[in-house]
Amino acid sequence: MDVKVSGARRGRPPQTAEEAERVRAHIVAATGEVFTRVGSHGSSVALIIEQAQIARPTFYRYFANAEEPLHVLLSESDDALIDRATFAIESAENEVAMAISVIDAYLDWARAHGPMLRPLFGELYDAASPVSQHREVAIDTISRLVTKKIVELGRPLPDPLDLDALLNSCAYLVYRVSSTDNSDPATVERARSTMIRIAIATLGQPDDLLRALSVPGVFRTEN
Incomplete structure (x- = not known):
């Protein structure tokens, strides 16, 4: 994300570059x-x-407004x-x-956010929120990475709409888990299995479905 953060403005400068980075x-x-x-x-300054x-003055030495450090955080x-994916x-x-x-990798990334996950996912589709523009970048x-890998595997080029539907479905499921009190391990595992099934149905070929049948936990066989 090419978000520019303003430089120093007011107040006594920090003693060292390391100190400045710690304050920032x-x-x-x-x-x-x-x-x-x-x-x-x-949010506000x-x-x-x-x-x-x-x-x-210390705040304004590093940032011009409350949105700038939020862009850094996002x-x-x-x-x-992106690194995990x-x-x-x-x-x-x-x-x-x-x-x-x-x-x-997506679930591990989500877990690392802790309580911040709720407002983060709550603002994904809010065009007035800075969260939404970061969502589009990610x-x-x-x-692009998934498309490149599928081509490298010798598979047909995926439809961009399929990819978008898959990624948004996964975001919705994680939001459902994070926005309720049902984030226990069993519920997270159910959400994981659902996301895998959606991914295979959206992007996979018939042989992928057969391969997935042998993966424990993806398809529930009990009544």
């Missing part, structure tokens, strides 16, 4: 706490400096998701393995 990271972390509580629309316990989240995609030997690995990047 501290502000971004405080922004995450505020975002978790009130979302992007409720006043709330962030209160959370960070810093002076207002960019870090994007990068973490890239590794999962590039190391996969077939489409079934890729679907399972990418979904596991989805576009992962779509």
Whole structure:
């Protein structure tokens, strides 16, 4: 995400570059706490400096407004998701393995957000939220990586609409789990199995379905 963050503005400069980076990271972390509580629309410089316990001039030395550190936070989240997905995609030997690995990477990324996951997913489709533009970057990047890998595997080029539907379905399922009290391991495992089945049905070929039948937990056989 090419989000520019303003440079120094006011207040006494930090003693060292390391100190400056620590203060900047501290502000971004405080922004995450505020975002978790009130979302992007409720965030403000006043709330962030209160959370960070810093002076207002210190905040403005690093950022121009409350949205800038939020963009930094969201960019870090994007990068973490893309890095996990890239590794999962590039190391996969077939489409079934890729679907399972990418979904596991996605769930690991989601778990790492803790309580912040609720407002993050709650604003995915809010055009007025900065979260939505970051969502588009992440989805576009992962779509390109998946398409490239499928071509490398010698499979037909996937329909972009299929990919978009798959990624949005996975986002919806994770949001359902994160926005309720049903985020216990059994519910997460059910969501994982559902996402894998959707992935195979959306992008797979008949032999992928047969291969997936041998993967434990993907298809429930009990009554």
